[in-house]
Amino acid sequence: MLTIRDLHVRGGGHEILRGIDLSIDAGEVHAIMGPNGSGKSTLARVLAGHPEYEVTAGDVRYQGEDLLAMDPETRARAGVFMAFQYPVEIPGVNNAYFLKAALNAVRKHRGQDELDAMEFMSLVRDRMKLLDIDQALLNRPVNEGFSGGEKKRNEIFQMAVLEPTLAILDETDSGLDIDALKIVAQGVNEMRSPERALLLVTHYQRLLNYIVPDVVHVLTEGRIVRSGGKELALELEEKGYVGLEEAPAARA
Amino acid sequence: MATVINPAGAYTAAFRRLAARVAATQPDWVTRRRQRAIDTFERLGFPTTRDEEWRFTNVTPIAETEFVPAGDALAAGNPPAVESFRLPMATAELVFVNGRYASALSKVGSLPPGARVESLASALTSHASELEQHLAHVAEFERQAFVALNTALWTDGVFVSVPAGTVLQSPVHIMFVSTGIRQQKSDTAGGCAAITHPRVLVLAGRDSQFSIVESYLGASDGRYFTNAVTEIVLGDQALVEHYKLQAERDISYHMATIRAVAASNATFRSHSIGFGGALVRNDVVATLSGEGAECTLNGLDFADGTRLVDNHTMIDHAKPHCSSRELYKVILADRARAVFNGKIVVRPDAQKTDAKQTNKALLLSEDAQINTKPQLEIFANDVKCTHGAAVGQMDEDALFYLRARGLALRDAREFLIHAFAGEVLNKMPLEALRDRADAELLRQLTRSGAGR
Numbered sequence: 001m002l003t004i005r006d007l008h009v010r011g012g013g014h015e016i017l018r019g020i021d022l023s024i025d026a027g028e029v030h031a032i033m034g035p036n037g038s039g040k041s042t043l044a045r046v047l048a049g050h051p052e053y054e055v056t057a058g059d060v061r062y063q064g065e066d067l068l069a070m071d072p073e074t075r076a077r078a079g080v081f082m083a084f085q086y087p088v089e090i091p092g093v094n095n096a097y098f099l100k101a102a103l104n105a106v107r108k109h110r111g112q113d114e115l116d117a118m119e120f121m122s123l124v125r126d127r128m129k130l131l132d133i134d135q136a137l138l139n140r141p142v143n144e145g146f147s148g149g150e151k152k153r154n155e156i157f158q159m160a161v162l163e164p165t166l167a168i169l170d171e172t173d174s175g176l177d178i179d180a181l182k183i184v185a186q187g188v189n190e191m192r193s194p195e196r197a198l199l200l201v202t203h204y205q206r207l208l209n210y211i212v213p214d215v216v217h218v219l220t221e222g223r224i225v226r227s228g229g230k231e232l233a234l235e236l237e238e239k240g241y242v243g244l245e246e247a248p249a250a251r252a
Numbered sequence: 253m254a255t256v257i258n259p260a261g262a263y264t265a266a267f268r269r270l271a272a273r274v275a276a277t278q279p280d281w282v283t284r285r286r287q288r289a290i291d292t293f294e295r296l297g298f299p300t301t302r303d304e305e306w307r308f309t310n311v312t313p314i315a316e317t318e319f320v321p322a323g324d325a326l327a328a329g330n331p332p333a334v335e336s337f338r339l340p341m342a343t344a345e346l347v348f349v350n351g352r353y354a355s356a357l358s359k360v361g362s363l364p365p366g367a368r369v370e371s372l373a374s375a376l377t378s379h380a381s382e383l384e385q386h387l388a389h390v391a392e393f394e395r396q397a398f399v400a401l402n403t404a405l406w407t408d409g410v411f412v413s414v415p416a417g418t419v420l421q422s423p424v425h426i427m428f429v430s431t432g433i434r435q436q437k438s439d440t441a442g443g444c445a446a447i448t449h450p451r452v453l454v455l456a457g458r459d460s461q462f463s464i465v466e467s468y469l470g471a472s473d474g475r476y477f478t479n480a481v482t483e484i485v486l487g488d489q490a491l492v493e494h495y496k497l498q499a500e501r502d503i504s505y506h507m508a509t510i511r512a513v514a515a516s517n518a519t520f521r522s523h524s525i526g527f528g529g530a531l532v533r534n535d536v537v538a539t540l541s542g543e544g545a546e547c548t549l550n551g552l553d554f555a556d557g558t559r560l561v562d563n564h565t566m567i568d569h570a571k572p573h574c575s576s577r578e579l580y581k582v583i584l585a586d587r588a589r590a591v592f593n594g595k596i597v598v599r600p601d602a603q604k605t606d607a608k609q610t611n612k613a614l615l616l617s618e619d620a621q622i623n624t625k626p627q628l629e630i631f632a633n634d635v636k637c638t639h640g641a642a643v644g645q646m647d648e649d650a651l652f653y654l655r656a657r658g659l660a661l662r663d664a665r666e667f668l669i670h671a672f673a674g675e676v677l678n679k680m681p682l683e684a685l686r687d688r689a690d691a692e693l694l695r696q697l698t699r700s701g702a703g704r
Contacts, residue, residue: 090668092670105657
C-alpha cells in the first residue's frame with residue numbers, strides 16, 4: 001500500500017530524513033520508534049503533505065500513485081490520515097461542522113453520496129461512544145480549550161469517522177494518562193482491518209502494549225537503523241536507543 | 253489647517269438651490285441650522301491628510317468630483333436590489349431610492365401607541381418640537397466637514413421615536429439605495445456623480461427597547477457618494493441595538509457618522525458591517541452621559557482591490573460606573589487598506605469605568621495594509637481600561653490541519669475567514685441579519701477571489 005524509497009527531506013535548513021526505505025502492506029501495523037529529533041514526526045508530516053518540508057530525493061508510492069505529487073487534501077481524500085501530535089486549535093470553526101465538511105469531501109472523492117445532517121449525526125454518535133467523546137466537545141470550536149487528552153481522542157474520533165485506508169498516528173500516546181491511552185488504543189484497534197494499514201510513530205513502547213504492531217522500525221538521525229518484530233520494542237525499552245546507530249540497518 | 257477644495261463652489265450652489273426650494277416649507281430653526289452648517293463647511297473645507305483625524309485617509313477623490321444631488325439627477329424606480337435586502341420580519345421598512353422616500357416600496361405596520369417611524373421630511377411638520385430639540389444637536393459638526401455638509405444639505409431620512417416603556421418586538425429597517433450615474437466616455441477624470449445625504453434621528457424614550465437596521469446598498473454600476481449622519485438619543489434604561497449593513501458598490505464613496513448619547517443605565521449597541529465602497533469612513537461616537545450606561549461597538553469590514561475602509565470610533569465615558577466593549581475586525585485582500593482609530597476618553601469624575609477595546613486585522617495578501625491606533629485619554633484614577641490590536645495573516649497550521657482532513661484549500665481558507673468574521677457576526681442578536689451578513693461576506697469572497 002505504501003512504499004517509501006530513499007526518502008530525503010529537508011526542513012528548517014537541515015537535512016532531517018536521510019534516506020528512508022519502508023514498505024507497508026494492507027492489514028499491517030507498523031511502529032516507528034526513535035529518540036527525540038530522530039525525524040519520526042517529520043516522516044509522518046511529510047506523508048500528510050505538510051508544506052514546511054522539502055523532499056530533496058526519493059519517492060513515495062501510495063496505492064501505486066505518487067503520493068508526494070498530491071496536495072494535502074487530495075491525500076486525505078485518497079484515504080491518508082495523520083493524527084496530529086499537536087492538534088491545532090481553530091477558534092470559530094465548529095468541530096461538528098468541520099468534520100461533516102471533511103467527511104463529505106472524502107465521500108465525494110470515493111463516489112459516495114454526501115451525508116445530510118441527520119445521517120452524519122447518527123454516524124458520529126456511534127463513533128463518539130467508541131472514543132468516549134462527549135457531545136459537548138462536538139459542538140465546540142475545533143480543539144479550542146480541549147485538554148491534551150481530549151485533543152488526542154478527538155484525532156482518533158476523526159479517524160473513526162473518516163475511515164482512512166492508511167492511518168498515521170504521530171505520537172498519539174504522548175500526554176495521555178493510562179485510562180485515556182486505553183480508550184485511544186481500543187479505538188485504534190477497532191479500526192484494524194485487512195484493508196487498512198497503520199503507522200504508529202512513538203517515542204515509548206507503552207503504546208505498543210495496547211496496539212500490538214506487526215513490524216517495529218527504529219529511526220535515528222534520519223535513517224531506519226533496525227527493523228524487527230514487536231519484541232524489538234521491548235528490547236528498546238530495556239536497552240534504550242543508545243548504541244543502535246551502529247547496528248546494521250534491516251529493511252522491512 | 254485644512255485646505256478648501258470645493259470644485260466651482262458646487263456645494264454652496266447646491267445649498268442655495270435647496271434653500272430656495274424648501275424656504276417656504278421648513279421651519280426657521282432648520283433654515284438657521286442649515287446656514288450655520290454650510291458656513292462651517294465653507295470654513296473647514298474637506299479634511300486633508302495633514303489633519304490628524306484623516307492622516308491615512310485621503311478624500312481628494314471626493315473633493316475633486318463634481319457631485320449632483322441624486323434626487324435631481326436620477327429617477328426613483330424600484331431597483332431589484334431592494335427586494336433581496338428586505339427584512340420580512342421588520343416592524344417598519346422605509347426605503348429611500350437616491351435619497352428620496354419611496355413610499356410605494358416602504359411599509360409601516362401597526363406600531364405601539366405613541367411610536368413613530370416616518371420620513372424625516374414629513375416629521376418636520378408633524379413633530380417639529382421633538383426634532384428641534386435634537387436634530388443636528390447630537391451630531392456636532394463644528395469640526396466635522398462631512399457632518400456639516402450633511403446638516404446643510406440633507407433632504408430626507410428617517411425619524412424614529414419610541415416612547416417611554418415601549419418595546420418594539422421586531423426591528424425598524426431603513427434602506428438607502430443608490431443607483432448612481434453611469435460614466436460617459438466624454439467625462440473628465442473627476443467625472444460626475446450623484447450624492448445623497450441620508451439623515452436619521454432616533455429617540456429612545458426611558459425604558460424603551462428596540463432594534464434599528466440601516467442598510468446601504470448600490471443598485472447599478474453608476475458612481476455615487478453617500479454622506480450619512482445618524483443621531484441616536486437614549487433615555488434612562490433604554491436599550492437600542494443598532495445595526496448597519498453597508499453594501500455599497502465598489503466604485504462608490506461612503507462617509508458616515510453615527511452619534512449616540514446614552515443616559516443613566518441605558519445600553520447602546522452598534523454593529524457596523526461593511527462590504528463595499530472605494531473610499532469608506534465610519535465615525536461612531538458614543539457618549540455615556542449618565543451613570544451606569546453601557547455601550548458596545550462592534551465592527552466587521554471586508555475590503556479588496558485598492559479600496560480603503562477607515563473606522564474611527566470614540567467612546568466618551570462622562571459619568572461613573574459606565575462600561576464599554578469594543579471589537580473591530582477587518583479582512584483585507586489584494587492592495588486594500590484599512591484604518592482603525594479607537595479613542596476612549598474617561599472624564600475626571602468617571603470613576604469605576606470599565607472599558608475594553610480590541611482591534612484585529614486579517615491580511616489575505618502581502619500588499620494589504622492596516623494602520624491601527626488605540627487612543628486612551630484617561631483623566632480618572634479608579635478605572636479599568638484595556639486595549640489590544642492584532643494583525644495577522646491566515647494561520648498556516650490551521651490551514652494545513654483543515655486540508656489534512658480533506659478540505660480543499662479554498663474551502664479551508666473560507667472556513668478560517670468565516671471563523672474570523674464570526675466573532676463579530678455572532679454578537680448580533682438579529683439572526684436574519686447575521687445570516688445576511690454571512691452570505692454577503694461569502695459572496696464578496698467568491699467575487700473577489702480572496703478566498704482562493
